[in-house]
Amino acid sequence: xxxxxxxxxxxxxxxxxxxxxxxxxxxxxxxxxxxxxxxxxxxxxxxxxxxxxxxxxxxxxxxxxxxxxxxxxxxxxxxxxxxxxxxxxxxxxxxxxxxxxxxxxxxxxxxxxxxxxxxxxxxxxxxxxxxxxxxxxxxxxxxxxxxxxxxxxxxxxxxxxxxxxxxxxxxxxxxxxxxxxxxxxxxxxxxxxxxxxxxxxxxxxxxxxxxxxxxxxxxxxxxxxxxxxxxxxxxxxxxxxxxxxxxxxxxxxxxxxxxxxxxxxxxxxxxxxxxxxxxxxxxxxxxxxxxxxxxxxxxxxxxxxxxxxxxxxxxxxxxxxxxxxxxxxxxxxxxxxxxxxxxxxxxxxxxxx
Numbered sequence: 001x002x003x004x005x006x007x008x009x010x011x012x013x014x015x016x017x018x019x020x021x022x023x024x025x026x027x028x029x030x031x032x033x034x035x036x037x038x039x040x041x042x043x044x045x046x047x048x049x050x051x052x053x054x055x056x057x058x059x060x061x062x063x064x065x066x067x068x069x070x071x072x073x074x075x076x077x078x079x080x081x082x083x084x085x086x087x088x089x090x091x092x093x094x095x096x097x098x099x100x101x102x103x104x105x106x107x108x109x110x111x112x113x114x115x116x117x118x119x120x121x122x123x124x125x126x127x128x129x130x131x132x133x134x135x136x137x138x139x140x141x142x143x144x145x146x147x148x149x150x151x152x153x154x155x156x157x158x159x160x161x162x163x164x165x166x167x168x169x170x171x172x173x174x175x176x177x178x179x180x181x182x183x184x185x186x187x188x189x190x191x192x193x194x195x196x197x198x199x200x201x202x203x204x205x206x207x208x209x210x211x212x213x214x215x216x217x218x219x220x221x222x223x224x225x226x227x228x229x230x231x232x233x234x235x236x237x238x239x240x241x242x243x244x245x246x247x248x249x250x251x252x253x254x255x256x257x258x259x260x261x262x263x264x265x266x267x268x269x270x271x272x273x274x275x276x277x278x279x280x281x282x283x284x285x286x287x288x289x290x291x292x293x294x295x296x297x298x299x300x301x302x303x304x305x306x307x308x309x310x311x312x313x314x315x316x317x318x319x320x321x322x323x324x325x326x327x328x329x330x331x332x333x334x335x336x337x338x339x340x341x342x343x344x345x346x347x348x349x350x351x352x353x
Contacts, residue, residue, distance in 0.1 A: 036069035125149035255286030
């Protein structure tokens, strides 16, 4: 009897320990993020007074320099139906987000930003509410380099919203259909003195397995109105095709932009992938001084990127060529020769954890 009692006690203790461990794992705080660095060279040799090169998109803009991106740290936890996400970043790549602190004597070369800070509650499998400061639902590319195939970013990304502060309701009808409706501040601000001024809508649809489509809409004053389609289709195991198309109208209906970007990607092996981004971006004509119509620029940009993976580390050699209808680039180191195209090479290292 004593042996049986000891055996039953041991079984009880083992089962209790496993249940406690499972519960702790279920509710544990998750930590993730990335670190990135890069070198870039513009073949014209041009370098501005600020140390940047020709192509004016977000990030990776320093010329002929071993440069840093950012340290990105995300904290997330779900307990029951409640969850939160807090994401903070340090470094130049985080400058598109809100400052964590801003003293009067802040050094402009120090960048500390909040990428996400929001709380969610899932009332049912059908309905959840989220409030706070969130990475935008509009567009294909994001700030974190670990989530993008290309290291440099598109013109659509650079000119669209980066974050939206507000409150949103997500309705999940099925695995193939979901809708989001929200009230938001102006683009990229966590404090809006105009009040909740923007209305946002997203419709998610998966027509077939492996093909995701997002229809996005955001409108308000003074932000304006942007309509956006983002889609990705894993056509076969080795070939993926992404697309982003957007049309933006200013609140005064005087200009804006439109564009489309294609993202074909080929997986050569588990460690090697090759991707091409082709983008057409158009600044809309607008009315200038004395009611003169000013023609906006047309830009064609081709970016060829390789992803070389070694565990959590990804190396990204990248070659990019941009051509613009006006001579907005420079073909010499001193910026004396306006030209209509620019070519750059970069190699980046991104470590995701």
